[in-house]
Amino acid sequence: MSSMIPTASQTLGPFYNYLLMRPGENDLTQAGKHAPGITISGTLYDGEGAARRDFLLEWWQADRAGTYADRPDAPFRGFGRCITSPDGRYSFTTIKPGAVPFDAGQGGNRWQAPHAALGIFGPGLMRRVVTRVYFADEDNGACPVLSAVPEDRRPLLLAQPESEGRYRLDISLSGKDETPFFQD
Amino acid sequence: MNQSNRRYDPFDAPSQPDLRTDKYMRTRITAPAQPLIPLPRTVTEASGPAFGKADAGDLGVDLSNGNKVIGSLMVVEGRVMDEDGRPLADAMVELWQANAAGKYPHEVDQRSAPQDPHFTGAGRMLTDAEGVYRFTTIKPGAYPVPNTGNWWRPPHIHFSLYGHAFASRLVTQMFFPGDPLNESDGILQAVPDLAARNRLIAVPDQRAGIPEQALGYRFDIVLRGRAETPMVG
Numbered sequence: 001m002s003s004m005i006p007t008a009s010q011t012l013g014p015f016y017n018y019l020l021m022r023p024g025e026n027d028l029t030q031a032g033k034h035a036p037g038i039t040i041s042g043t044l045y046d047g048e049g050a051a052r053r054d055f056l057l058e059w060w061q062a063d064r065a066g067t068y069a070d071r072p073d074a075p076f077r078g079f080g081r082c083i084t085s086p087d088g089r090y091s092f093t094t095i096k097p098g099a100v101p102f103d104a105g106q107g108g109n110r111w112q113a114p115h116a117a118l119g120i121f122g123p124g125l126m127r128r129v130v131t132r133v134y135f136a137d138e139d140n141g142a143c144p145v146l147s148a149v150p151e152d153r154r155p156l157l158l159a160q161p162e163s164e165g166r167y168r169l170d171i172s173l174s175g176k177d178e179t180p181f182f183q184d
Numbered sequence: 185m186n187q188s189n190r191r192y193d194p195f196d197a198p199s200q201p202d203l204r205t206d207k208y209m210r211t212r213i214t215a216p217a218q219p220l221i222p223l224p225r226t227v228t229e230a231s232g233p234a235f236g237k238a239d240a241g242d243l244g245v246d247l248s249n250g251n252k253v254i255g256s257l258m259v260v261e262g263r264v265m266d267e268d269g270r271p272l273a274d275a276m277v278e279l280w281q282a283n284a285a286g287k288y289p290h291e292v293d294q295r296s297a298p299q300d301p302h303f304t305g306a307g308r309m310l311t312d313a314e315g316v317y318r319f320t321t322i323k324p325g326a327y328p329v330p331n332t333g334n335w336w337r338p339p340h341i342h343f344s345l346y347g348h349a350f351a352s353r354l355v356t357q358m359f360f361p362g363d364p365l366n367e368s369d370g371i372l373q374a375v376p377d378l379a380a381r382n383r384l385i386a387v388p389d390q391r392a393g394i395p396e397q398a399l400g401y402r403f404d405i406v407l408r409g410r411a412e413t414p415m416v417g
Contacts, residue, residue, distance in 0.1 A: 003267060003268070003269075003410075004265060004266075004267050004268070004269050004406045005196060005199050005267070005379075005380065005383075005406065006195060006196075006199070006200075006267060006354070006406050006407060006408045007354060007356055007383060007384070007405045007406050007407070008199055008200055008201060008356060008375040008377075008380045008381070008383065008384055009200055009201060009354060009355060009356055010201070010342075010355065010356045010357035010371055010372070010375075010384070011208070011355075011357075011371055012342070012355050013342065013357075014290075014292050014293075015280075015282070015288035015290040015292060015293055016280065016290070016342075017280035017288075017289065017290070017304075017305055017306040018290075019243060019280075019304055019305075019306040020243070020278050020280060020306050020308065020344070022241060046213045046214050047212070047213040047214065047215075047217070048213050050213075052214075053292075054292065056355075058353070060228070060231075060232065060233065060350050062228075068227060068228070068231035069231075069233070069234060070231065070234055071234050072234050072235055072236030072238070072239065073236070074234070077233065077234075078233070079232075079233035100226070100227055100228060101226075101227060102226055104227075105227075112226060112228070115228070117228050117229065117350050119350065119353060121355050122214065123210060123214070124208070124210035124211050124213065124214030124215070125203070125211070125214050125215065126201035126202065126203055126205060126208065126211060126215070126371070126374050127200060127201060127203065128353060128355065129203070129215075129216060130223075132228075144224075145223065145224070145226065148221055148222065148223070149221055173213075173214050173215070173216060174213060174214065174215060174216055174217050175213075175217070178216055178217060178218050179216075180218070180221055181216045181218070181220050181221065182220060182221045182222075182223035183194060183220045183221065183222050183223050184195070184220075184351075
């Protein structure tokens with residue numbers, strides 16, 4: 001059996017081609033087919049506090065039952081992407097995911113609180129950075145992954161409800177209020 | 185595919201670029217300063233978006249636009265594999281690039297170089313059952329990076345790949361053999377390991393080209409992921 005080394009990552013660069021973005025790619029509800037929809041939005045900042053355009057954000061989540069799609073024709077596909085706008089804004093429209101097993105495969109029964117995995121590519125990032133989005137209005141206390149984040153930084157992963165169905169979460173790649181990033 | 189019997193090991197450091205590198209100063213303000221938090225692999229990372237033919241859309245695999253695009257016509261072909269060397273079928277492959285003058289169709293690219301109205305600069309397809317992808321395009325030009333002295337990016341093609349898991353996602357760049365700009369490129373050289381850098385350089389292969397029409401290059405890509413229990417034999 002051969003063993004091969006994964007190809008090295010390189011930066012997305014500043015000139016991502018918008019033809020690669022399909023309209024509605026940041027809408028996981030497929031224009032309301034899945035409901036009730038929620039919208040999570042915010043601004044992406046760099047280490048100097050500047051809002052940054054042309055960063056590619058990728059969102060991956062389970063369905064309401066906590067199950068991940070594993071085929072293209074799954075009812076809820078769970079994947080979306082968004083390129084930050086010239087003023088550094090992003091948004092995803094989706095449904096709330098369910099809690100997801102943590103260690104079921106190893107005979108455990110711990111659960112991860114509802115969350116989305118968020119991968120970020122962009123100019124000045126030599127490889128992807130990975131974080132998670134949790135929801136401030138969920139019971140997050142027992143999530144073994146969130147618990148691995150230093151307590152004072154956990155709030156930086158919580159999307160805050162702003163109004164009915166709308167959440168806000170800003171992302172800071174570095175500097176003050178740096179978003180906690182996980183090993184990829 | 186059964187996701188539970190696959191594993192996604194942490195990357196081997198020298199074969200991947202550091203997030204912060206003096207070779208690419210922009211990383212100082214974009215890369216996280218805090219240490220990355222260890223994350224046990226959970227079903228979230230071991231699963232990932234599954235794509236079908238409809239997802240490839242109509243961008244297509246032939247960027248030459250009926251030979252109207254200006255530049256040196258070329259075919260790039262390769263196999264997408266996992267760490268066991270097994271072909272990955274239905275992996276989504278996207279590419280984008282500058283035109284032959286080194287100009288991108290992007291408003292941020294303010295350099296005075298000509299656009300090519302016939303060139304979209306982007307393509308997308310799913311790998312076949314053998315993990316193979318193939319695009320027809322033109323060789324991109326080099327271009328200078330603003331405010332860096334006189335750093336020129338060597339000709340390169342951006343690749344975006346989705347394996348079968350969130351953990352196997354990759355964005356990279358393909359370079360061309362023998363270009364002197366490769367040696368001074370802060371982005372290619374940000375990969376510490378020489379062998380890993382060399383794997384980002386395409387291999388000339390006329391079997392991939394079109395006789396008397398298009399140069400051929402091979403660019404194989406390995407995505408993270410292997411069998412949990414090594415197969416026997």
